[in-house]
Amino acid sequence: MFNRKINREAYLGDPFDTATNVLLGAYLCRRLDDGEVLAGKITELEVYIGAEDKACHAYLNKKTKRNAAMFEIGGTAYVFFVYGMYNQFNVVIGGAGTANAVLIRSLEPVCGIERMKIFRKCDNLYNLTTGPGKLCQALNIDRSLNGADLSGETIWLSPGSGNCSYNAVPRVGIDYAEEYKDKPWRFYEKGSRFISKK
Numbered sequence: 529m530f531n532r533k534i535n536r537e538a539y540l541g542d543p544f545d546t547a548t549n550v551l552l553g554a555y556l557c558r559r560l561d562d563g564e565v566l567a568g569k570i571t572e573l574e575v576y577i578g579a580e581d582k583a584c585h586a587y588l589n590k591k592t593k594r595n596a597a598m599f600e601i602g603g604t605a606y607v608f609f610v611y612g613m614y615n616q617f618n619v620v621i622g623g624a625g626t627a628n629a630v631l632i633r634s635l636e637p638v639c640g641i642e643r644m645k646i647f648r649k650c651d652n653l654y655n656l657t658t659g660p661g662k663l664c665q666a667l668n669i670d671r672s673l674n675g676a677d678l679s680g681e682t683i684w685l686s687p688g689s690g691n692c693s694y695n696a697v698p699r700v701g702i703d704y705a706e707e708y709k710d711k712p713w714r715f716y717e718k719g720s721r722f723i724s725k726k
Contacts, residue, residue: 530557530567530686533679543621543628546602548715551619551630553688557637558667559681566644568635568657568669569688572716572723574699576618583705587625597675602608605683607664607674609704614661615670615689619678619685631718633700633714634658634672636722637666659724693718700725 538550557567562698578586585595585608597606598620606618606629618629630631637644644666645651657663664670669683678684696712703709716723 530555532686534603534685534687536601536679539619539621539678540623541621542715543575543630544576545704547630548623548692548694549690550687551632551685552715552717553690553692555686556617556632556635556667556683557639557661557686558669558683560643560668563692564640564643565577566640568639568663568667569722570632570634570685571636571720572632572634572714573579574631574633574715575713576629576631578629581705581711582708583699583701583702584627584629589625589627591627595627596628598629599625600675602628602676605673605676605678607669607671607676611670612660615664616660617664617669617673630664631660633660633715634720634722634724636720640718655711655719662724663669667724678683700721 555567559565576584578589586598589714601624602621618631621628636702648666657666694715698710699714
């Protein structure tokens with residue numbers, strides 16, 4: 529079911545269109561070293577725009593060692609570490625150098641759930657992948673995957689059915705971003721129980 533991969537071209541367009549029409553409802557897939565595939569449907573995400581967004585790690589297109597993966601071509605993974613304990617997974621969108629990214633905030637677990645529970649030390653299905661740090665723990669995603677090609681065999685996105693109905697609301701945890709903190713750039717699937725915060 530998850531062998532199909534989103535084409536590279538789909539990651540090169542407008543980040544908002546890509547987030548809502550390509551990524552939301554698609555499946556984030558992770559193949560472990562033993563070959564088992566873990567997967568979850570993307571139910572919530574946030575858009576970050578490098579050139580102008582005061583909440584973005586690459587604000588004003590400033591490139592650093594930490595955010596260098598954001599400047600790669602669309603379809604690259606950007607994984608960063610926060611609070612000294614959590615990894616967060618992003619999909620780079622657009623042409624090389626544009627530094628736009630979509631943070632994946634929540635998944636609905638669909639494949640490899642028992643393994644996810646072991647990684648998370650959590651048996652509650654609705655708490656398993658409902659947060660950017662939680663889903664990285666559940667799918668064993670860490671900084672070793674920073675810069676990974678999302679059309680590869682280790683981590684990739686598989687197309688969803690399309691036409692995902694969603695709400696657009698402000699992003700989470702960016703009170704420092706001045707006028708950008710209220711931009712409705714967080715999108716989540718209507719009616720889903722697998723959301724980090726409504």
